[in-house]
Amino acid sequence: MRYGVVRISPDFPPPSVQRRLIESAGCDVVLEERQPTSSTQRNLLHLLYGLKSRDEVLVHSLAAFEITTGELARLLRHFFEASVTLRLTGGSRVESLTPEGAIPRALVMLADHETARPAREPTRRRARVRDVALTQHQLKFARDMHRRGHSMRSIGLLFQLAPNEIAELIRGRNGSASPEADPEPGIRAAP
Incomplete structure (x- = not known):
């Protein structure tokens, strides 16, 4: 056949x-x-x-x-x-x-x-370090870029992080947005 x-x-x-x-x-x-x-x-x-x-x-x-x-x-x-x-x-x-x-x-x-050969997990394209923290200066700069309208992807490219990692860092570790991350700190969404 x-x-x-x-x-x-x-x-x-x-x-x-x-x-x-x-x-x-x-x-x-x-x-x-x-x-x-x-x-x-x-x-x-x-x-x-x-x-x-x-x-x-x-x-x-x-x-x-x-x-x-x-x-x-x-x-x-x-x-x-x-x-x-x-x-x-x-x-x-x-x-x-x-x-x-x-x-x-x-x-x-x-x-x-x-x-x-011993069974190995498939190799990744790029080795990634877990819990990469930005310095306070870098984090402030990333938040400022976000306020100015830059996408998470473009900010991530600058700091060599994935867009979702940048979003998590900008919003804070617990996922809630920090006051600095708000475009206008005095305006809050109504519940």
Whole structure:
């Protein structure tokens, strides 16, 4: 059976183009992810790890699997061991990774490393220090900027904090607005 995987991503051509390339390569079943979520990713990987001998997987590129390099090495090793062929349709010609011969040693080492490494939480794009406090001078300046109409985002960019963190600091730790944060301190909302 030939399975085609179509992904919605700004890095790939539109799904209709991916589908056309995969179908022209002779695909039996097209798996198209309409709303990318962690559960659809899990379901796809579950299906891929369940493929049998002589099955084929057709994708635009390896990035269509949306997994880490280590996880990709484990998947490719599984394809070799299960005699599953992988075809990449996104280049100038269809590239095939056939399970003939020995598994490349580098692939085995990468897959073993991914299997043996301790489970880690996914890395964040930017390390964030919790409870970053602004100095009194910075806080006064941030409140002044807010009074002048600057957005929380622009203030946050200045101090390298998220907009919600800036809002929390301007309003005070307990979430209530401090008298300094009011645009006009003498005016209060009626209960």
